[in-house]
Amino acid sequence: MPIKSPFFPRTSQLCTSMYWKEWAGYHAVSSYGTLHDVEYFAFRYSAGLLDITPLFKYKITGTDSASFLSRVMVRDISQLKIGRVTYCCWCNEDGKVVDDGTVMRRGENEFFVTSADPCFSWFSRFTRGYDVEVNDISDQIAGLAVQGPTSRDILKKFCDVDLDSLKFFSTTSAKVKDFEIYISRTGYTGDLGYELWIENENALTLWDLIMDYGKSYDLRPAGLAALDVTRVEAGLILKDVDYYNALHTLIEDRMSSPYEISLGWTVNLERDPFNGQAALKAEKQAGSNWAIVGLDIDWVEIEELYNRHGLPPEVGSTAWRDSIPIYVDSSMNKQIGYATSGTWSPILKKNIALATIEKKYDQIDSKLQIEVTVEHKRHTVTATVSKPQFYNPERKTSNPVKS
Template identity: 50%
Template sequence: MNWKDWAGYYAVASYDTNHDQEYFAYRHAAGLMDATPLFKYEVKGPDSLNLLSRIMAKDIGKLRLGRVTYCCWCDDDGKILDDGTVARLGMDHFRVTAAEPFLHWFLQNARTLNVTIEDITAKFGILALQGPLSREILVHAAGGEVATLRFFRLIETRIDGRNVTITRTGYTGDLGYEIWCGNSDAIAVYDALIESGKNYQIMPAGLAALDVARIEAGFIMNGVDYFSANHCLIDSQKSTPYELGLGWSVNLERDCFIGQKALQAEKETGSSWQFVGLEYDWEAFEEIFARFDLPPQTHSGAWRTAVPVYGRSGKQVGQATSGAWSPTLKKNLALASLRNDDYSKGDALFIEVTAEYERKRCPVRVSDPMFFNPERKRGK
């Protein structure tokens, strides 16, 4: 078993010495992961919507009851602080997830608002049940209404007699659910899910497998593919939602929200960076290693030490921030930021590859970062 630090908690990276089986569970059966260390906030009160509308780049006013949305939030300069989900449980009742602690941010922005914000990180457990068979397992555990739960919707129900909130969301880019339960109920719910899944080859799964899955799905990660503006040492380390391919989640035409002016300006004048997926040219990759008489060597899991990306002239045009060999697609993938001044659509690109201690450049093809996007993810 491999452990990893996650926000001050021990979290499982992989239950075995190697994460392969867990990855395949995510993609072919179901993996059950403990996502409790995710930061969770509960926002209640008459002004909850006003608060979230002010903070989030997305118009939360449009979020209907019983739905969940993915969104990001920015500082005054439109630089991204974090990304996460907002779930609407009632007219004046929301839950927010975040990768980093933001209680102070929520509180600071609530000065004139009639709203309560509670850090419920330690109060609730989150179990992520992800994979093509997760629906069957959950129907078995929680009953039939889960069967009709649509993508990014939530229901409140019971598992093993305990109250849970189930959202059809996840970080694997596959069919999947996240189950919120009271902290003290978490172990019972976990056991119930394992019990329900035993005929479906459910597996406890960890973060290492998740990391591969999320790269295939093109999901960015705070602290890897971008850095929270509050944690950057210099301005150039900051990013904006547009630069990260999250422009679709920004709603400019509405009441004031934090970063609005800067984002408006960026939308008008254009962004400095763009976020892309990169697929290695496999033959060229093979060739690089073949020169040393070696078979192509890929990482065993996801990597997150950034490497430079070059243009044809040899000039660095950006960096790949994380990547993985996709066992499903049989491709070597990376997520990358490219500088718009130096890269235009169609330009040839090369990524740095180290073969036998030597740095080489391997041609890559630009692609939609959502490399793997099965129908079942959002389908009925």
């Protein structure tokens, strides 16, 4: 049975819809109201407050922590400066992705790692010979994401640090009342936002502070349904949806290399040995089989299909995560991939999806066909290939200009 996050006393009061789901063994709010869209608009126009406690969290310490993490991760973590964060993935020996997450360097010899799957056992397999200690602090540390254009203004109200100069993918410690929190300017919405990490016992106090100060900034608690729309817009992939943990799949077809899931940019190949290096070098040389791309699904064609049935076009109210076939052409004879998640994007006014397709078809702006079911009948409509990142507002990475 799922357990309760430290924020449960508050979230359970606010979740009047009773729409919950299970997330990594925790009860997690899907949407507080029966419709999630107000929560989505909070992320994009004011601020949303999301409980991210279910993420797995590890504290890595010891004089060899940097070299150890560099050995495990596809990225050269030894290059990461103190106070900075990096996003990357980690692979098995065959260069297939096990999980993805963020790595924050808190000190010369101290790191904080988040992941989607439990990774204590995986990390521990590579500690031999290193002066390093891996601590699973998942259940001791609570997490809160404050995401959206007014998030910075809200946090500034009660944090004693200069958030105006905190850069994207940087971290800082802050004193709040009589306790300390750790803030990273990161998130899963593709917007201006912060993730706050805090000892469980102070979690509720922090929640109350944010809700209180957030009132003037139109902050509202938001659930995973709203988050899912924002993360598809931002082109951020999700484990078990857009790819699978190589350790948990039964067949090789379900395993992916970083290059195949749009994370090639996180790989630092030319350096000391790391997990999967040889396989990734070979793949880099030979080329990958698959690629994750963005798809812009033609709305006019969808409208026409619905119109044929005498219906107005329907937009699913939430993001979807079914596997939808992608074809070369409308004959539906040759399938070259599958969409894994998608949504109507209210801010872009587009019907978008993330898809895994054969690498040779991944040219930007090329036209493919995606299956659409209207009135129980299958059709296809045109889908234009794009980068996975559809939405990337300037405020996400910018800092206020000092006058």
